[in-house]
Amino acid sequence: MASKALIYIVDDEPLQRELLADHLGNMPAYEIHSFGTGEECLAAIKVRIPTIVFLDYYLNSQVKDAMDGTEILQEIKKLAPAIEVVMISGQDKIEVAVNSMKHGAFDYIVKGEGAFVRAEKTVFNIYRFHKLTGTASRYRTLMVLFGIGMLLMIILVIYLQTHGYISKLPGWA
Amino acid sequence: MSENKELTDLSYLRSLTGGANDKMAKYIRMFLTGAPISLQQMELYALSKDWSGLKGTAHALKPQLGYFGAKGTEELLKNIERMAGDQVDLEQIPSSLENFKAQLDLITVELEAQLKALGN
Numbered sequence: 273m274a275s276k277a278l279i280y281i282v283d284d285e286p287l288q289r290e291l292l293a294d295h296l297g298n299m300p301a302y303e304i305h306s307f308g309t310g311e312e313c314l315a316a317i318k319v320r321i322p323t324i325v326f327l328d329y330y331l332n333s334q335v336k337d338a339m340d341g342t343e344i345l346q347e348i349k350k351l352a353p354a355i356e357v358v359m360i361s362g363q364d365k366i367e368v369a370v371n372s373m374k375h376g377a378f379d380y381i382v383k384g385e386g387a388f389v390r391a392e393k394t395v396f397n398i399y400r401f402h403k404l405t406g407t408a409s410r411y412r413t414l415m416v417l418f419g420i421g422m423l424l425m426i427i428l429v430i431y432l433q434t435h436g437y438i439s440k441l442p443g444w445a
Numbered sequence: 446m447s448e449n450k451e452l453t454d455l456s457y458l459r460s461l462t463g464g465a466n467d468k469m470a471k472y473i474r475m476f477l478t479g480a481p482i483s484l485q486q487m488e489l490y491a492l493s494k495d496w497s498g499l500k501g502t503a504h505a506l507k508p509q510l511g512y513f514g515a516k517g518t519e520e521l522l523k524n525i526e527r528m529a530g531d532q533v534d535l536e537q538i539p540s541s542l543e544n545f546k547a548q549l550d551l552i553t554v555e556l557e558a559q560l561k562a563l564g565n
Contacts, residue, residue: 284505286479290475330501333504362508363504383508
């Protein structure tokens with residue numbers, strides 16, 4: 273049986289965390305784990321690397337000196353650059369979104385009624401993105417192998433030609 | 446004179462949960478547990494003039510009110526967040542918090558009635 277892809281959710285608000293975890297938990301291909309602080313999430317990443325992290329922008333409403341979302345995002349990217357991080361915040365300021373993307377976030381979702389459907393779509397987009405990049409990578413490998421094959425063939429023909437093997441072949445005159 | 450209009454509207458939550466009563470009850474209980482703590486934190490932050498703390502807590506609680514359809518109260522909290530964040534109209538914060546507390550009391554009564562109606 274194929275193992276489920278892992279999603280981590282980081283939000284300091286238990287209700288927000290639960291709502292998102294329950295919503296994404298409806299997707300059978302994903303295993304969801306949630307954390308109240310970014311520090312807990314970083315510790316979990318060191319044990320098991322997820323495919324996606326949904327990360328709240330402000331994380332200090334419960335623990336005053338907790339690292340904020342941008343700091344956690346940078347730490348995640350240092351630990352495992354392949355993890356796709358989706359920032360979530362009640363902030364709809366464009367500079368917050370731009371800052372998140374600049375630090376490598378895959379997407380930015382504003383909390384509110386549409387956020388859960390948007391989160392689900394983002395998971396699908398990440399899956400599609402990974403599938404496309406995987407296909408592109410396979411094509412690239414195939415093209416390189418084809419090029420090497422052609423080059424070897426040309427070298428072989430030149431070798432046979434210069435050593436007179438081709439002219440000795442029947443029908444070659 | 447207008448009728449007593451409810452502050453909450455659970456239609457969004459109902460659609461999000463697909464009408465699952467157990468999930469709705471769970472979310473209501475979580476809100477009823479968390480919101481008074483957040484209010485207490487905000488009052489303490491306001492007393493100690495910790496505007497950043499007040500802004501953070503208001504910011505975190507704000508979307509939750511939206512999920513329960515309490516749009517007016519969400520707006521009130523948004524205003525508190527703005528005043529604390531931009532440090533403007535600070536003299537209005539105590540009265541805004543009082544207003545918020547009164548609305549949260551009404552919301553609590555409404556949600557407790559909903560919990561009963563959900564069979565919890």
